[in-house]
Amino acid sequence: MAYAYKPASDDKKELTLTDENDLILIGLSAMIDPPREAVYDSIAEAKKAGIKTIMITGDHKTTAQAIAKDIGLMNEGDMALTGQELDALTEDELRDNLQKISVYARVSPENKIRIVRAWQNEHQVTAMTGDGVNDAPALKQANIGIAMGSGTDVAKDASSMILTDDNFVSIVSAVSIGRVVYDNIKKSISYLFSGNLGAIIAIVFALIVGWVNPFTALQLLFINLVNDSVPAIAIGMEKAEPDVMEKAPRQLNEGIFANGLMRIILIRGSLIGIAAIISQYVGQKTSPEMGVAMAFTTLILARTLQTFAARSNSQNIFKLGFTTNKYVLMAVTFCLALYSLTTLPFLREIFSIPASFGWSEWAVAAGLAVIAVICMEILKSIKGIFEK
Numbered sequence: 001m002a003y004a005y006k007p008a009s010d011d012k013k014e015l016t017l018t019d020e021n022d023l024i025l026i027g028l029s030a031m032i033d034p035p036r037e038a039v040y041d042s043i044a045e046a047k048k049a050g051i052k053t054i055m056i057t058g059d060h061k062t063t064a065q066a067i068a069k070d071i072g073l074m075n076e077g078d079m080a081l082t083g084q085e086l087d088a089l090t091e092d093e094l095r096d097n098l099q100k101i102s103v104y105a106r107v108s109p110e111n112k113i114r115i116v117r118a119w120q121n122e123h124q125v126t127a128m129t130g131d132g133v134n135d136a137p138a139l140k141q142a143n144i145g146i147a148m149g150s151g152t153d154v155a156k157d158a159s160s161m162i163l164t165d166d167n168f169v170s171i172v173s174a175v176s177i178g179r180v181v182y183d184n185i186k187k188s189i190s191y192l193f194s195g196n197l198g199a200i201i202a203i204v205f206a207l208i209v210g211w212v213n214p215f216t217a218l219q220l221l222f223i224n225l226v227n228d229s230v231p232a233i234a235i236g237m238e239k240a241e242p243d244v245m246e247k248a249p250r251q252l253n254e255g256i257f258a259n260g261l262m263r264i265i266l267i268r269g270s271l272i273g274i275a276a277i278i279s280q281y282v283g284q285k286t287s288p289e290m291g292v293a294m295a296f297t298t299l300i301l302a303r304t305l306q307t308f309a310a311r312s313n314s315q316n317i318f319k320l321g322f323t324t325n326k327y328v329l330m331a332v333t334f335c336l337a338l339y340s341l342t343t344l345p346f347l348r349e350i351f352s353i354p355a356s357f358g359w360s361e362w363a364v365a366a367g368l369a370v371i372a373v374i375c376m377e378i379l380k381s382i383k384g385i386f387e388k
Contacts, residue, residue: 001029035071042172043072049175050248054102056112061105074102083107086114094118112138125252127171129163130155146171179247180240186261188232191310193265195227195303198272202295205277212288214280214295216352223300226338231307234331238311239324264313268376272302275372279365286356293353294365297339301369304335309376316377 004023008015046053053073057064061082068074080103086094098118104111112128116138119126128135128142131151136158139145145159148166156162163170202214215223250258257265276299283294307328308317323329342351343362 001031003027003029035067036167036169038167038169039071042169045245046172046175047072049172049179049245051172051175052099052102054104054115056104056107056115058107059105061103064103064105068103078102080105083111086111091118095121098122109134109137113141116141123252125249129168129171130159131166176240176245179244180238183241183244184236184238186256187238187310187313188235189256190261190265190268190313191235191306192228192232194268194310195223195272195299195306197265197269198276198302199223199299201270201273202276202280202299205273206280211280211284212292214276214292215299216292216296219292219296219351222338222342222351223296223303226300226335227303230334231304231310231328231331234325234327235307235310237325237327241312241315243314261313267379268306268309271372271375272299272306275299275302275368279368282364283361286361287354289352289354290357290361293357294361296351296353297362297365298368300335300339301366302372304332304339305369305373306376307332307335309373309380312380314380314383316381 003026005026006019006023008019043053055064055068055073059067061080065074065080068080074080077100079097079101081089081101083104083106086104086107089097094114095118104115107115112130112135116126116128120141120143125144126142127144127146128138129146129148130136130139131148133152133154135147135151136154139147139155139158144161147155147159147162149162149164150166199215199220206212206214276295279298280291280295283291308322311317311325311328312320341347342353343357345355348355348357
């Protein structure tokens with residue numbers, strides 16, 4: 001805003017347009033709506049997470065560029081286009097420059113849809129924010145439309161979610177939470193599949209070599225009751241790992257078993273199965289019933305202790321800390337308490353545990369379970385060394 005004055009005679013009663021000429025400039029004042037302080041860190045965090053943030057604004061191109069550079073959204077070599085400049089580009093030209101364009105200024109609703117579609121044509125997941133009626137088409141086109149809480153009802157209806165605090169920081173926080181939830185789902189799946197695979201391996205091996213079935217039907221039902229519920233839920237409560245926002249976004253067509261999850265399941269399941277087979281072999285030297293009791297003990301303890309290994313597919317338990325997830329500690333305690341009931345004299349016969357099953361047999365079975373879990377952690381550490 002400019003400030004100026006012009007001397008006038010004392011008898012001047014009315015001002016006309018002519019009086020606005022030949023003014024003397026006093027000075028200028030400027031106003032700015034500065035970015036929120038937290039936006040700077042959020043933009044940087046989004047970059048580390050492999051998320052490209054693009055500014056689409058109705059402001060002047062020069063203003064938009066200045067703000068984009070200030071908050072770290074625009075880097076050296078990046079481009080800024082106006083809606084007219086965008087209209088002048090062919091589809092091939094837009095595709096060739098798409099990665100370098102960080103700012104779009106003075107755009108129309110049609111421009112916004114074109115930008116979203118251009119990124120989708122590159123097989124990228126797009127999230128679009130907006131608050132006005134003219135944003136609605138692009139919000140609808142995007143994979144995730146995010147309307148501002150202060151925006152119009154039309155924008156909200158066209159969106160997948162509503163940002164109640166109108167804060168970009170909340171979007172980045174939501175991405176982090178989403179990644180943690182997805183990681184924990186995969187961890188729970190690996191835990192469940194590994195334990196069940198171990199039981200399958202032990203049963204199939206026994207059938208092949210002509211041993212008795214290592215588990216009775218009641219034992220398997222009890223194992224599923226103990227191990228397939230509480231520990232999996234506890235793993236789902238795991239906190240975010242340090243690198244959760246440093247991983248590249250997953251692809252749209254990526255399966256749940258991608259990024260080595262199937263390999264992890266096979267390794268852990270095999271270790272549990274081998275431990276149960278060895279336990280049955282040792283017990284069968286005394287009697288087939290002892291072999292069944294020891295295999296049952298090894299399987300249920302290995303699956304219970306595997307809860308610690310399943311907390312992370314990259315970090316060992318010593319880096320995570322035993323006490324950082326209290327729900328896992330409670331789940332393991334709960335499972336061990338339920339298992340201990342099967343060793344009570346009046347319940348042993350129900351679970352096919354012979355009276356001769358004593359501390360020495362239990363120590364062997366439990367030791368094999370512990371060794372299996374230790375091997376999981378060792379292999380995890382070895383994998384981490386090679387990946388560095």
